[in-house]
Amino acid sequence: MFSILPQPKEYKINQGFFRLDGFGVFGFTSPEIIEDCKTFCKKCNLLEKPTVNCILESEIKGYTLDIEDGITIKGDSAQSIFYGLQSLKQLVLHNLKDEILLPCLHVSDYPSYSYRSYMLDVVRHFYPIENLYKIIDILALFKINVFHFHLTDDQGWRVEIEKYPRLTEISAFRKQTNGDNTPHGGFYTKQQLRDFVNYAKSKFIEVIPEFDMPGHFTAVLSAYPHLGCTGEKVEVEERFGIFDTIACGGNEEVYTFVYDVLKEMAEIFPSPFFHIGGDEASKRRWAVCPKCLEKVKAEGLEGVEQLQGFFTKKVTEMLASLGKTPIVWNESLNSGMLDKSVIVQYWNDGKKALNVKKAAREGQGFIMSPCPPFYLDYPSGMHSIKKIYNFEKEELSTSPNLLGFETPLWTEHIANWEKIQKHTFPRVLATAQLGWGKQEDFSSFKNRVLQALSILDFYEIIHESKKDFLPNPLRAIKHFFSFSSNFLKGNTLENLKRAIETDKEMRRARGEKR
Numbered sequence: 001m002f003s004i005l006p007q008p009k010e011y012k013i014n015q016g017f018f019r020l021d022g023f024g025v026f027g028f029t030s031p032e033i034i035e036d037c038k039t040f041c042k043k044c045n046l047l048e049k050p051t052v053n054c055i056l057e058s059e060i061k062g063y064t065l066d067i068e069d070g071i072t073i074k075g076d077s078a079q080s081i082f083y084g085l086q087s088l089k090q091l092v093l094h095n096l097k098d099e100i101l102l103p104c105l106h107v108s109d110y111p112s113y114s115y116r117s118y119m120l121d122v123v124r125h126f127y128p129i130e131n132l133y134k135i136i137d138i139l140a141l142f143k144i145n146v147f148h149f150h151l152t153d154d155q156g157w158r159v160e161i162e163k164y165p166r167l168t169e170i171s172a173f174r175k176q177t178n179g180d181n182t183p184h185g186g187f188y189t190k191q192q193l194r195d196f197v198n199y200a201k202s203k204f205i206e207v208i209p210e211f212d213m214p215g216h217f218t219a220v221l222s223a224y225p226h227l228g229c230t231g232e233k234v235e236v237e238e239r240f241g242i243f244d245t246i247a248c249g250g251n252e253e254v255y256t257f258v259y260d261v262l263k264e265m266a267e268i269f270p271s272p273f274f275h276i277g278g279d280e281a282s283k284r285r286w287a288v289c290p291k292c293l294e295k296v297k298a299e300g301l302e303g304v305e306q307l308q309g310f311f312t313k314k315v316t317e318m319l320a321s322l323g324k325t326p327i328v329w330n331e332s333l334n335s336g337m338l339d340k341s342v343i344v345q346y347w348n349d350g351k352k353a354l355n356v357k358k359a360a361r362e363g364q365g366f367i368m369s370p371c372p373p374f375y376l377d378y379p380s381g382m383h384s385i386k387k388i389y390n391f392e393k394e395e396l397s398t399s400p401n402l403l404g405f406e407t408p409l410w411t412e413h414i415a416n417w418e419k420i421q422k423h424t425f426p427r428v429l430a431t432a433q434l435g436w437g438k439q440e441d442f443s444s445f446k447n448r449v450l451q452a453l454s455i456l457d458f459y460e461i462i463h464e465s466k467k468d469f470l471p472n473p474l475r476a477i478k479h480f481f482s483f484s485s486n487f488l489k490g491n492t493l494e495n496l497k498r499a500i501e502t503d504k505e506m507r508r509a510r511g512e513k514r
């Protein structure tokens with residue numbers, strides 16, 4: 001059986017089969033690749049045996065995989081060889097029987113985009129680090145290369161920072177969630193994070209942390225209230241939605257705090273990229289804060305929207321000094337002041353995505369993750385794998401500045417690990433394919449996904465069944481109602497009202513008429 005996801009750029013199946021009687025690499029390898037093979041042998045009960053000849057060859061693009069009398073993988077880098085190996089592992093998994101017969105073939109393959117990402121929000125619901133390792137294994141098997149780690153938000157702070165211990169003593173825990181009388185929280189130690197980052201790196205996945213600012217800052221303010229505009233003591237947020245709490249843009253202590261935290265986080269996460277959020281930052285507090293208004297005046301800014309521009313510029317400079325390029329959610333474009341070096345993540349920019357299009361036209365690198373349909377917290381009946389796979393936005397989809405794709409999983413309403421898996425799998429495979437390059441229509445891709453389900457089963461991943469991830473209209477309606485009732489249960493009218501008001505504010509900031 002032949003099926004590889006993402007679909008390779010070119011392949012030719014030849015006559016005959018190769019009988020595999022063991023698995024392992026020789027030639028150009030690395031400790032990470034050898035370890036990957038060893039784990040695979042254990043999982044599949046295969047004899048460890050050097051079978052696959054790996055050759056580093058700079059002339060080829062990506063990797064080639066040849067199965068004839070033997071197996072050869074050539075690659076232009078260790079990463080490409082790793083990808084060749086993942087393709088081979090998929091072939092083995094599809095043909096795993098007492099006698100493993102692999103079709104003779106030639107594959108020539110490389111990714112179209114450099115950014116193939118999955119985001120997990122561990123703030124709204126916290127999950128132990130151990131759970132995340134398995135996600136990394138599966139993402140790697142399908143050649144996803146970024147794990148975007150949403151670590152800070154109103155409802156919690158999840159990373160140990162030595163200089164500010166109250167972030168883990170206070171900000172990491174909330175007393176309850178929407179009145180459920182159940183405390184919730186947790187954080188990762190630096191050592192846990194370093195180990196996790198190293199593990200992901202061994203699978204050629206970069207972990208990109210997110211420290212969301214200046215909005216989504218309530219958890220920080222619960223521990224360090226003097227960093228807010230009002231100085232008032234707040235609790236770690238127990239509700240969901242969007243809030244007025246914000247880091248004061250006119251207080252120099254905020255910039256010191258941000259730099260200190262970035263510096264410690266930069267040491268944990270060696271990726272050259274760092275996500276600094278920038279989404280849904282309501283300017284209501286800034287508009288009446290003497291310090292913020294003073295800063296607007298002193299810097300000759302047009303108003304508080306530009307104060308976010310100033311804030312982002314300062315943080316961009318801090319990150320540059322730490323050797324990092326920032327990634328921001330698309331609201332950071334609204335001030336018109338964003339440096340061209342900053343990468344924009346497109347999630348919600350009005351129907352026409354005017355700001356993102358303008359930025360892309362002017363050379364700004366960007367990532368595609370619009371909601372709808374890329375957000376995995378919505379059920380398949382609303383954000384289906386087909387909608388993700390078929391998503392196209394004029395100008396953006398063909399832009400040379402498109403760096404890749406991400407499917408984010410926010411966890412306000414995803415309160416257990418089984419649901420995390422079902423919301424992730426198999427829909428995240430659409431990102432894997434889009435990021436690698438789309439070459440076939442949805443019905444062919446769908447068959448590839450259906451075949452990949454057996455791999456997910458083999459790894460004991462709890463994924464959505466076919467009837468749920470490819471729902472008929474009736475089932476899609478059921479998904480919609482179940483999502484809506486969950487959403488209404490988890491939200492008060494007050495939360496919804498606030499979210500609507502802030503959404504209006506964001507529309508105005510984007511320059512939309514309505």
Ligand code: ACM
Nearest residue numbers: 279280329347371
């Ligand atoms: C976002 O969903 N607020 C980026």
Ligand code: ZN
Nearest residue numbers: 229248289292
């Ligand atoms: Zn202020």
